[in-house]
Amino acid sequence: MRVGILTIGNELISGRTQDTNTSHVARELNIQGWQVPILMSVDDDEAAIKTALDHILTQADAVIVTGGLGPTTDDKTTEAIARAYGLKLYRDEAILAKIKAIFDRYGLYWAPNNAKQADFPEGAEPIVNPVGTAWGFSLNVQGKLIAVLPGVPAEMKRMLSQGVLPVLRRTFPEAAQAVATRTLKLSGISEAEVDQRLADADLEGQGVAVGFYPHFPEIRVVLTVRKATDAEAQALLKSAVAQVISRLEHHIFAYDQETLEGTVAALLTERKLTLSIAESCTGGLVTDRLTDISGSSVFLERSAVTYSNLAKTELLGVPEETLREYGAVSEPTARLMAEGVRKLGHTDLGLSTTGVAGPTGGSEQKPVGTVFVALADGRETICRKYLFRWERRRVKVAASQAALTMLKRYLISILE
Amino acid sequence: MRVGILTIGNELISGRTQDTNTSHVARELNIQGWQVPILMSVDDDEAAIKTALDHILTQADAVIVTGGLGPTTDDKTTEAIARAYGLKLYRDEAILAKIKAIFDRYGLYWAPNNAKQADFPEGAEPIVNPVGTAWGFSLNVQGKLIAVLPGVPAEMKRMLSQGVLPVLRRTFPEAAQAVATRTLKLSGISEAEVDQRLADADLEGQGVAVGFYPHFPEIRVVLTVRKATDAEAQALLKSAVAQVISRLEHHIFAYDQETLEGTVAALLTERKLTLSIAESCTGGLVTDRLTDISGSSVFLERSAVTYSNLAKTELLGVPEETLREYGAVSEPTARLMAEGVRKLGHTDLGLSTTGVAGPTGGSEQKPVGTVFVALADGRETICRKYLFRWERRRVKVAASQAALTMLKRYLISILE
Secondary structure: OEEEEEEEOHHHHOOOOOOOHHHHHHHHHHHOOOEOOEEEEEOOOHHHHHHHHHHHHHHOOEEEEEOOOOOOOOOOHHHHHHHHOOOOEEEOHHHHHHHHHHHHHOOOOOOHHHHHHHEEEOOOEEEOOOOOOOOEEEEEEOOEEEEEEOOOHHHHHHHHHHHHHHHHHHHOHHHOOEEEEEEEEEOOOOHHHHHHHHHOOOOHHHOOEEEEEEEOOEEEEEEEEEEOOHHHHHHHHHHHHHHHHHHHHHHEEEEOOOOHHHHHHHHHHHHOOOEEEEEOOOOOHHHHHHOOOOOHHHOEEEEEEOOOHHHHHHHHOOOHHHHHHHOOOOHHHHHHHHHHHHHHHOOOEEEEEEEOOOOOOOOOOOOOOEEEEEEEOOOOEEEEEEEOOOOHHHHHHHHHHHHHHHHHHHHHHHHO | OEEEEEEEOHHHHOOOOOOOHHHHHHHHHHHOOOEOOEEEEEOOOHHHHHHHHHHHHHHOOEEEEEOOOOOOOOOOHHHHHHHHOOOOEEEOHHHHHHHHHHHHHOOOOOOHHHHHHHEEEOOOEEEOOOOOOOOEEEEEEOOEEEEEEOOOHHHHHHHHHHHHHHHHHHHOHHHOOEEEEEEEEEOOOOHHHHHHHHHOOOOHHHOEEEEEEEEOOEEEEEEEEEEOOHHHHHHHHHHHHHHHHHHHHHHEEEEOOOOHHHHHHHHHHHHOOOEEEEEOOOOOHHHHHHOOOOOHHHOEEEEEEOOOHHHHHHHHOOOHHHHHHHOOOOHHHHHHHHHHHHHHHOOOEEEEEEEOOOOOOOOOOOOOOEEEEEEEOOOOEEEEEEEOOOOHHHHHHHHHHHHHHHHHHHHHHHHO
16 A cells, blocks of 8 residues: 655745644655655646545555645745546535634634635545644545545654544555664764664664664654554564663663653652752753753742853852852753752752853863753762763753753662 | 756655655755755665656756665666666776775775666766765756765765856756845744734835744744846845844844844843842743853853742742742742742842643632743833743743843843
């Protein structure tokens, strides 16, 4: 069973936007055991869309289309598909009401052309958009399946997994194989090193597909197995995961949909521990990541982004002499920041970061990318020095990853 | 003159690798004024490559192909193209000698199949690879141009600019056009409303291509014009930009490569004003965005992420009665947070956010997405209430955008 992919939009063929939808959809299809013979992108143009669909459907049994479902005049996908297969458009009043309700609830301005998003080709099965107003649809024409999704990645991804992949399995049941997949998320190691450490396991030789997806600051290793039965697939996958863990355990921080911040939040909540954070070079990013987790207010008391030396002294009690003698980017400062913010927030734990994010501010002894991370629990304070290459944003991200990783390892160690 | 793009490789159609070659080639072609009607990717498979080329050349006068030029057996591009057009392969001994010389110089092992990289379809014009051993080639068939490059991005990019774009101009001299483009970044307005406000200008009617690209929390409006000369293109673009500004000025926060945080940072630096930030619902994101700008330590003194009520009282001096009477998510609290953090940091300005990020914590009076943003300068404190839809992360991002926008408008108003 072959499934082609068509992404639509002038921003793609002009090269203005990097098309990330295609690789995401292709990856998801492969993971589910569907073959992908062709990927195509064309302009928001009726004739181009028709020609593209006709060609792809000579190569595939189904096509997943993304883009061109918005309310604006340059969004032509729905009309193009309807006309291409001689179908009338119908307006789904129930969906129109739902879209209008969203606009009302949030007091958004209702432009008449928004109604366009409730139009579908006759015979189409609407696909709900749980995070936006652009509904998608699937359509059977000439024994082939066409599934259409909006181009906004966050919306497309949700609708693909909830609204399209199930329809594919339903439409082509015989082609469905038992597929089992696991994603392992690693950090603090290079892609080449991961590859090398796994070489002797020869997972491919065992029938396990191994994919490496660098996703800064993570490396995602995706293991996929296809077998006749679920039981066989699960058994092989389990053994493959065990082989990876035995070689890379120290670097694995999460699995599948888990995130590092989510894991840390769960551990803090489970352990009923409270946290305060003092950030310098990370500029609030560590706290931003933790507060992305709903319920973080249970354990996160406060954070201080002490960008100036005065703030480090006033809020965290780092003595001026320490800053003078060792500098703001130093182990003594990092330790005192962690201990100081712990006292400031009256919490069980205090976490701190201080470093040189760059591109300026580096020195012989402390080049750009030098970062100290410290964690205080009232009994002891641990501190570690890192040296990251890369530009400013990536240094901040890598430093936040190091801080959350230190916290996670601490929480696991005291749980054991 | 239309130029299609074909990228070849199993890593692309499996979604294992993000294809960055396509957008690079598309961008370069557009900048040079060539139209790109179609982008395609297929597997390293002779039949698939032939079918793809045939289809693309029905849509375009030329095609740029990348990938499948390596020495290994899964690299089939050259043979596939030769067979597709009934051409014999010839081995270029001079190029073979050059490739061998590279292996000698670096003491690399010479595998016989490396010689394959010196094979070309008869009639092909080799394209030198200045940074590798995989030469490319261009070929005229049936009045169409086929240019073939290796898939390694660093090699492909050099060869595209040095070996392909000049050949295109030489082959289709009459078609070269001047292109001018401008990106306007807007927020606080829906895509549909932007579209409607621009409708009466009828920019398309004036020969201006208008693209809308939602890029949460921004909407990017990209204007592109093609003219015979640079002067004409620039003149038309300038008038088009002016027409958009006259209709949407209030919502435009940046142009082209500019960012909101970058604009705010430049204004603060220029005005020699210092800033402290008190964040609740945004959890450090406002500070994170500002500290992405190198040199932000000049104006950013400190930030307090006061997630708990106690932190709001202790650090910012928000009275417990205020929190009891109006709640942490309220205009009085937001105002006192901005004023409090300004005092705490001894700065010219104090900025604050407090709201319900969700998914829990909403109420009848204060549903999820309710956010208050305040800005204090010591003379007056301004505060505004927002209601954002969307899930937790997007509420945080939209709230940080609102806070930075309020700050930017304040800074511009006092500069005038």
